[in-house]
Amino acid sequence: MDTVSSRTREAPLVMLLLTLVPSIAVAVRVADALWLAAGAVLVMTGSSVARAILDGARPAGTPETGTPAADGPGEEDRTARWLRALVISSLLTAAFEAGLLAVAPAASAALGIYAPLLAVNLLVAGKGGPDPSGASPLRATLSSLRNGAWFAGGLVAIALAREVLGAGTITLFPVSGFGGTITLSPLLDQPVRALGFAGGGLLCLGYLVAAVRAVLARKGSAAPRAEASR
Amino acid sequence: MSTSRMAWLASLSLLPAAAWGIVLFGLPALIVLVVSIASAAAAEAAATLPRGKVTLGDGSAFFTGLLVALLMPAGVPAYVPAAASAFGILVVKQSFGGLGRNWMNPAMGGVVFALLSWPGLLSQWAAPLGSAAANAAVPPLEALRAALAAPGPRDATPLAVLARAGYGFSGLDSAAVGWVNSHVLAPLGTRLQPGTLDVLIGHVAGGIGSTCAPLLLAGAAFLLTFGVIRWHLPVFYIGTFGLLAFVFGGLGTGQGWLAGGPLFQVLSGSLVLAAFYAAPDPVTSPLMNTGKCILGAALGVLTFFLRFFGSLGDGVAAAIVLGNCISPLLDRWMERRKVQELGQGVA
Numbered sequence: 001m002d003t004v005s006s007r008t009r010e011a012p013l014v015m016l017l018l019t020l021v022p023s024i025a026v027a028v029r030v031a032d033a034l035w036l037a038a039g040a041v042l043v044m045t046g047s048s049v050a051r052a053i054l055d056g057a058r059p060a061g062t063p064e065t066g067t068p069a070a071d072g073p074g075e076e077d078r079t080a081r082w083l084r085a086l087v088i089s090s091l092l093t094a095a096f097e098a099g100l101l102a103v104a105p106a107a108s109a110a111l112g113i114y115a116p117l118l119a120v121n122l123l124v125a126g127k128g129g130p131d132p133s134g135a136s137p138l139r140a141t142l143s144s145l146r147n148g149a150w151f152a153g154g155l156v157a158i159a160l161a162r163e164v165l166g167a168g169t170i171t172l173f174p175v176s177g178f179g180g181t182i183t184l185s186p187l188l189d190q191p192v193r194a195l196g197f198a199g200g201g202l203l204c205l206g207y208l209v210a211a212v213r214a215v216l217a218r219k220g221s222a223a224p225r226a227e228a229s230r
Numbered sequence: 231m232s233t234s235r236m237a238w239l240a241s242l243s244l245l246p247a248a249a250w251g252i253v254l255f256g257l258p259a260l261i262v263l264v265v266s267i268a269s270a271a272a273a274e275a276a277a278t279l280p281r282g283k284v285t286l287g288d289g290s291a292f293f294t295g296l297l298v299a300l301l302m303p304a305g306v307p308a309y310v311p312a313a314a315s316a317f318g319i320l321v322v323k324q325s326f327g328g329l330g331r332n333w334m335n336p337a338m339g340g341v342v343f344a345l346l347s348w349p350g351l352l353s354q355w356a357a358p359l360g361s362a363a364a365n366a367a368v369p370p371l372e373a374l375r376a377a378l379a380a381p382g383p384r385d386a387t388p389l390a391v392l393a394r395a396g397y398g399f400s401g402l403d404s405a406a407v408g409w410v411n412s413h414v415l416a417p418l419g420t421r422l423q424p425g426t427l428d429v430l431i432g433h434v435a436g437g438i439g440s441t442c443a444p445l446l447l448a449g450a451a452f453l454l455t456f457g458v459i460r461w462h463l464p465v466f467y468i469g470t471f472g473l474l475a476f477v478f479g480g481l482g483t484g485q486g487w488l489a490g491g492p493l494f495q496v497l498s499g500s501l502v503l504a505a506f507y508a509a510p511d512p513v514t515s516p517l518m519n520t521g522k523c524i525l526g527a528a529l530g531v532l533t534f535f536l537r538f539f540g541s542l543g544d545g546v547a548a549a550i551v552l553g554n555c556i557s558p559l560l561d562r563w564m565e566r567r568k569v570q571e572l573g574q575g576v577a
Contacts, residue, residue, distance in 0.1 A: 192313070194346040203321070210325075 022114040022121060023155055024201035029171040031180070033159030035107045037152030039096040039118055044151075045144040046092045047122075051085060052140040089119040158204045166195035233329060233512075236458050237289030240507060241296055243449035243458075247503070248300060250445055251438035254358045255304030259438045263299040266311035270295030273319035278328070290329050290336075294318050297337035297507060300439030301500050301547065302344075304356040310348055314340035334554045335511045338504070341547040352543065355435040363398020369435045370425070371498040371537075371544060373397050384484050388491035389423035403428040429497050440500035450506035459510040462522040463529075467505045470530025472496050479538065499544030501533065508547075514554045518568075521560040529553045 027033045097115045101108040108115065163169055168188030174180030194200050251259045274291035278284050285291070295315045302311050318340030323332040345352055357366035365373060374388050377395035385391045392399075403425060411421040428434050432441030440446075453459045472492040479490020496502065509515065509529055516522050529549050536545025 190307070190309075190348060190351065192347045193349075194343050197346065206325075 020202075020205065021198070022117050024158070024198060024205060026111060026114050027155050027159040027162060027201060027204075028166070028196060029110070029163050030156060030159045031171040031173060032107060032110045033155045034152075034172075035100060035104065036111060036114065036118070037148070037155050039093070039100070039111075039115060040122065040151050040155075041145065041148030042096050043089055043092045043118055043122055044148045045141055047085060047088045048140040048144040049137050050088045051081075052137040054084065086119070089122060093119040154205075154208055157208055158201060161204045162195045162200060165192045166200060167191050231457060233290070234288040236512070237293045239456055239458050240453060241289060241293045243452045244293075244296055244300065244439065244507065247439040247442055247445045247449060248296065250432065250442045251300065251304070254433065254441075255356050255438060256359065258356060259304035261308060262302050262304060262306060262311050262438060263296070265308045266299035266302070266315045267292055267295035269312035270298070270315035270319050273316040274324070277320055277324035285329065288329060290323075291319055294323070294336045294340070297503075298340050300503060301337075301341050301437045303352065303354060303436075304438050306351055306354070310344050310351055313347070314344040316340075317343045330513055332513060333558065334551055335508050335514050338508050338547045338550045338554070342542070342551050345542050345547065349541075357435055358400070358433050360402070361398055361400055361433075361435075365396070366398040367435050368397075369498065370397065370429060370494070374494075374498075378484075386485070386489065387423055388494040389425045389429070393424045397425065399425040399428045400433055403433065429494060434498075436498075437500050437503070440503040443497050443502045446502045446506065450502075453506065459506065460519065460522065462519050463510045463515055463526040464505040466523045466526025467509055467529045467533075468496055468501065470527045471501065471533050472530075474530060474534040475538075478534075495537075499537070500546045501544070504546045504550055505529075508550050509553070514557055516557055516560045516564065518561070518564045521557075521564045524560055525553055525557060528556065 023036070026036045093116060096118070097108070100111070100115060160170065163171060164184060165187065168184045168186070168191045170182040170184070172178075172180050172182070192200075195204065248263060252263070270291045271286055274286055275284055278286075298315045298318060299311055302314070315337075318336035318338075321343075322334050322336040322339035323329065326332045353372075355367050355369055357363075368376075370388075370392060373392055373395065377391050377397075378384075380395075383394075385394055406427045407422045407424055415421050430443065432443060432445075434441055450459070450464065454461060472495070475490040475495040476492040477488060477490065479492070479495060480486050480488070509526070510522070516525055532549035532552055533545045536542060536548050538545075540548070542548040
């Protein structure tokens with residue numbers, strides 16, 4: 001049994017509701033986006049490493065639940081993998097939430113429900129689920145760090161655009177002599193409030209996705225040209 | 231008729247209203263007009279230049295900038311109309327592929343963006359020329375809301391409510407209305423309310439080009455004559471809104487049923503401007519006449535609810551943006567019905 005079928009995972013509305021909306025809701029202040037990004041990287045990397053280690057602990061080809069594994073993992077094996085991924089992701093999310101509450105209670109309050117939703121979101125997005133490739137712990141770690149960096153970069157870019165234009169501030173973390181907030185006086189007086197709304201977040205996300213696609217498309221069209229010129 | 235010709239004719243028909251706005255509000259109105267149009271043109275050029283096809287000549291950017299400016303208060307900081315026009319062109323129009331592919335009216339999208347971003351600045355209106363009263367910079371619609379919110383006796387009409395509240399109508403209005411009342415209407419046993427002339431000719435606070443209904447209606451007649459727009463959508467829009475304002479408009483203010491002052495409600499705010507110049511946009515309104523009638527009625531209902539119960543200005547821009555969302559659905563529905571009818575005819 002597949003806990004989250006690929007059809008469900010690819011449904012735009014499900015993806016939008018479970019993965020994008022919480023991210024957009026949080027990406028209003030840079031500090032909150034950084035905390036959520038840190039949580040996402042922790043959960044993704046931690047669960048990948050844990051799963052890679054657990055998968056590697058079994059002798060190769062041994063079916064996990066007694067189901068013959070002639071054509072890859074059986075139905076029960078997949079279910080067990082999903083349940084294991086769910087438990088690991090949930091544990092890591094709980095650890096992140098508890099740590100955040102202890103270290104930064106204000107950020108914990110700002111993230112609210114979105115911090116515990118992290119596990120579900122990552123599973124639905126396919127980033128916290130079982131790794132079918134059976135990669136080594138090192139490769140799984142690097143892969144998760146790369147995914148996490150993309151997620152963090154996107155989230156922080158959206159938050160930065162929204163906070164700078166929508167509030168005229170950049171909220172970071174207070175350190176000695178620095179209050180944690182940079183104010184941009186012309187925008188602080190009359191910010192573009194529309195960007196603070198959910199619609200503004202989706203707008204920023206849309207342009208970010210378009211920019212990434214444009215860069216990838218340019219790279220894609222540049223590669224054959226380079227190949228042809230050789 | 232080409233799209234370019236339609237856009238330039240629509241712009242031409244709006245020039246009298248724009249000129250009246252400059253007369254009424256002076257240099258600040260001219261600045262808003264210039265900044266808004268320049269910003270729309272610059273945004274259009276910036277978006278189309280990299281594609282190697284600059285579309286400034288089609289007039290659509292000029293029209294968008296003009297329409298945005300006419301809906302703005304005179305004296306609003308220049309960055310507000312500039313941002314609204316640029317948003318309309320870059321985000322609403324060019325991001326979806328340019329003219330003909332936008333699903334929302336660019337000018338209305340820009341105005342709603344500005345309303346959401348700077349609601350305080352867009353509610354600071356300028357007093358019209360020759361009005362020295364303290365409350366002359368408050369549009370009649372907002373003055374009516376404030377007067378009805380205060381405790382006290384209720385008058386039968388909006389203008390009577392405003393007169394009791396001491397709203398500052400012009401000297402020309404009191405002279406003209408007094409003359410008509412004493413020389414024409416007194417023998418007939420009736421009389422005009424103070425403020426009738428000011429509201430009718432748009433000598434009140436409001437958007438730069440949205441207050442003068444006669445000039446806007448003359449421009450609309452020009453567009454109808456040249457076949458740029460059809461009558462269905464504006465008539466159903468204004469008719470439905472007027473009907474709802476008449477029947478229910480007085481309920482929330484304690485004036486009872488059938489006491490909403492429909493003419494005052496139609497002439498106040500930007501309803502006439504938007505009904506003839508934004509709602510019938512051929513790109514964002516239904517193709518068939520039945521669809522136009524349905525959308526017009528829907529816009530009337532939306533505007534009524536947004537104006538009487540909402541907080542986004544006079545509700546017109548937000549209603550049109552919401553109406554643009556259902557326009558493709560109406561087209562699809564009408565198309566399906568047409569195919570079914572044809573199928574039945576063949577059978």
